[in-house]
Amino acid sequence: MPRLFIAGHRGLVGRALVRAWERRIAAGEPWEILTRTRAELDLRDEAATRRFLHDEKPTHVIVAAAKVGGIKANNDFPVEFLLDNLRVQNSLIEGAWRAGVERLLFLGSSCIYPKHAPQPIREDALLTGPLEPTNEPYALAKIAGLKLCQAYRRQYGAHFVTAMPTNLYGPYDNFDPLTSHVLPALIHKFHVAKAENRPAVTLWGTGAPRREFLHADDLAGACALLLDRYDDEAPINVGAGEDIAIRDLAELVREAVGYEGALEWDSSQPDGTPRKLLDSSRLLALGWKPRVHLREGIAATYRWYQEHRAAA
Numbered sequence: 001m002p003r004l005f006i007a008g009h010r011g012l013v014g015r016a017l018v019r020a021w022e023r024r025i026a027a028g029e030p031w032e033i034l035t036r037t038r039a040e041l042d043l044r045d046e047a048a049t050r051r052f053l054h055d056e057k058p059t060h061v062i063v064a065a066a067k068v069g070g071i072k073a074n075n076d077f078p079v080e081f082l083l084d085n086l087r088v089q090n091s092l093i094e095g096a097w098r099a100g101v102e103r104l105l106f107l108g109s110s111c112i113y114p115k116h117a118p119q120p121i122r123e124d125a126l127l128t129g130p131l132e133p134t135n136e137p138y139a140l141a142k143i144a145g146l147k148l149c150q151a152y153r154r155q156y157g158a159h160f161v162t163a164m165p166t167n168l169y170g171p172y173d174n175f176d177p178l179t180s181h182v183l184p185a186l187i188h189k190f191h192v193a194k195a196e197n198r199p200a201v202t203l204w205g206t207g208a209p210r211r212e213f214l215h216a217d218d219l220a221g222a223c224a225l226l227l228d229r230y231d232d233e234a235p236i237n238v239g240a241g242e243d244i245a246i247r248d249l250a251e252l253v254r255e256a257v258g259y260e261g262a263l264e265w266d267s268s269q270p271d272g273t274p275r276k277l278l279d280s281s282r283l284l285a286l287g288w289k290p291r292v293h294l295r296e297g298i299a300a301t302y303r304w305y306q307e308h309r310a311a312a
């Protein structure tokens with residue numbers, strides 16, 4: 001029976017992967033899911049990770065464990081974003097090869113691509129220009145993970161593949177205003193403003209930049225397809241296929257939260273890259289397509305936030 005180790009199963013993506021594989025099992029597919037919390041196994045520990053993979057013998061591994069965060073966290077902790085990510089992915093990728101894992105899927109991120117890559121960004125834009133400086137350490141670690149998978153494939157014929165998801169959201173996201181990504185940060189901000197009857201919410205920049213957002217359940221569906229059917233050294237993009245101006249995203253979140261105060265933009269703050277959209281046509285050609293519409297996805301995520309996080 002195939003045994004899947006989901007590394008990072010308590011995260012936004014890892015939880016979606018567990019849900020997806022539980023659905024597969026419920027539908028009669030003969031999978032076994034293997035997980036470990038960080039307290040049980042610190043994936044930065046190469047020897048412990050190698051021992052675990054050797055003893056438990058998963059046939060499949062998805063690397064969804066990483067140090068992840070928004071601009072501020074990336075700025076404040078460049079050492080951890082580089083070193084922890086290198087350590088986690090190195091111990092998993094090398095350990096998987098040594099343990100004879102049949103298939104491994106490494107999750108990178110759209111930030112591996114150059115800051116000024118032509119839009120929508122194709123996979124072959126990799127290493128064609130300088131990276132966005134604010135998350136360069138994280139992006140470099142992810143590029144190293146992608147290259148390590150390619151190296152194991154070239155040198156040893158390992159069936160290791162890599163996927164580059166766009167911005168993700170969904171239940172179990174990180175809503176901490178200091179470390180979160182833009183979408184959960186907006187949910188938290190509007191929720192607090194509503195709860196405290198604040199007359200206005202101020203957001204950074206002009207709201208003009210365009211970004212792409214994919215629900216974690218859609219990524220999990222893509223991971224299932226890739227682990228089953230994709231076996232190529234080229235990384236593959238996983239995106240929703242359309243972008244949205246941050247101004248319009250903020251309106252969607254405001255609507256989902258039901259905040260009726262004013263929305264102000266502090267245009268003295270930087271906007272960042274004007275547009276970031278992945279070209280996911282290679283994945284679409286394999287038969288995958290996203291199912292969760294952004295408006296419904298945000299509403300569902302806000303319901304989850306109210307039930308699980310709002311009080312905290």
Ligand SMILES: NC(=O)c1ccc[n+]([C@@H]2O[C@H](COP(=O)([O-])OP(=O)(O)OC[C@H]3O[C@@H](n4cnc5c(N)ncnc54)[C@H](OP(=O)(O)O)[C@@H]3O)[C@@H](O)[C@H]2O)c1
Pocket residue numbers: 007008009010011012013014037038039041042043044063064065066067068088107108109110164165166167168169172173174181
């Ligand atoms: N979120 C996004 O928008 C996004 C976009 C593109 C790509 N991705 C990629 O998707 C993957 C998953 O991201 P995510 O958003 O799900 O992140 P997340 O919610 O922060 O989850 C990461 C998981 O990794 C675990 N982890 C981290 N370091 C570990 C260690 N040393 N030992 C054991 N476990 C460790 C964490 O454990 P704890 O729970 O104990 O902290 C957590 O469960 C990452 O590779 C990320 O780069 C994410």
